[in-house]
Amino acid sequence: MSLLTDTQGTPERVWSALSAVTAADGLLGRDDLQALLNPNFVRNGQEREPTDVAPKQAIGSTVSLGLITLENGSYRLGVEAASDYATFTDRVHARLCSIDADDADYLVLETYAWMLLEIDKRQSLLWTAQTAAAFANAAENDIGNPAGGDLRINGTKVPPWRRWIQVMDLAVNLPGDLGFHPTLTGRLSREIERMALPRDVEIPFADFLAAAARVMPYIDGGALQDVVLRKTGQKPDRRRISRLLSMGLRDLADAGRIDLVIRGDAANTFELAADDRSAASVLGIVLKGAAA
Structure with a gap:
């Protein structure tokens, strides 16, 4: 489980999972949570058969962030309840800033630290909105797996990475063809x-x-930036x-x-x-x- 492999575990779905467990006084059964995230309904007179991929990945991302934990077949709130979406996004940011390199989600902000340095090297922000494959190739070349084998960063991971970066107020999505635009403001x-x-x-x-x-x-001067500096020399x-x-x-x-x-x-x-x-x-x- 990670934010970049559970690609259907979007920030909005994770917020829904967290809110559902919160509303259930901090403890909700596994099947109940999955049903709430993907309820059945009727479309054009036909009962829709819900798929379980999206809710499972949403729950996986929520667990990966430490927001809920699985105990004896039920999900328990792992943090203080978030009263609104802004507080939720602050919790996500704080969590990703506190984890170490052994955590699968470490890559999210490590890649952001790499991008910040790369902006200075290229003297431009425009390249950050390039295709997912091109962005992933550049990042993998610098901070990827030095021993070869499986890629740490690939084109499939870039869209969810951009979504989570935006939800943490570290980028915006500009209109038209401009797309992803990093900002620290x-x-x-x-x-x-x-x-x-x-x-x-x-x-x-x-x-x-x-x-x-x-x-x-x-x-x-941050610890993550120092990691990237060492990797890239x-x-x-x-x-x-x-x-x-x-x-x-x-x-x-x-x-x-x-x-x-x-x-x-x-x-x-x-x-x-x-x-x-x-x-x-x-x-x-x-x-x-x-x-x-």
């Missing part, structure tokens, strides 16, 4: 709300970056902020959520990736508003 905003850092005062940017990397380990410049993180920080500054303290003549500054406003040397940051 939404997730970064949500994590900043919970950071135990001072508000409305300037703090060193290095302190903020360290706090962000702990809860978003795929970004600059890259040596990072810790003073240069990645393109995707730079874009997210600028978005939040434009929205009035943070202030970036720019001091080009100071030591120990961090360089934001250049955009149409050019590069910027950041020394400090101000997080606005009370923490959640």
Whole structure:
């Protein structure tokens, strides 16, 4: 079971499975849960024979995420009940950030960490919306199975990977032919709300970056990014902020959520990736508003 092999275990179906067990006071029989996820109905006067593939994969993904566990033929809630969909997606993100390389779902955010670094190498985000096969081939070449054999990443896994990345607020689906578009703005905003850092005062940017990397380990300085750097033999410049993180920080500054303290003549500054406003040397940051 994993999020990328249970391809019909979509985020919406996993949320439904979690909600069903929650509504049953945290304990629901295996057959009952499967029936709720795929009820019978009549179409054009004919009774539909429900298939069990989609509900089984939805349940498999829910178990894989640790949201429910199977005990004596029944599914038990494995986490505190999520009151809404946003809380559910936060739980998914936190779970995927906490697991180790032995977990099948580790690949989800490891691939995101690889993509973030690859964006800087290619100096573009447009390639991330290329065909599933092309994206998988590039990722497998860098972070795949070094011993050969079964592929870690293939074209079949990319569509569910994109769905889960989007539901965690790490990408959006743009209209038309633009498609999948990675962004850190939404997730970064949500994590900043919970950071135990001072508000409305300037703090060193290095302190903020360290706090962000702990809860978003795929970004600059994060543990997952370090894994990818070792696999690909890259040596990072810790003073240069990645393109995707730079874009997210600028978005939040434009929205009035943070202030970036720019001091080009100071030591120990961090360089934001250049955009149409050019590069910027950041020394400090101000997080606005009370923490959640």
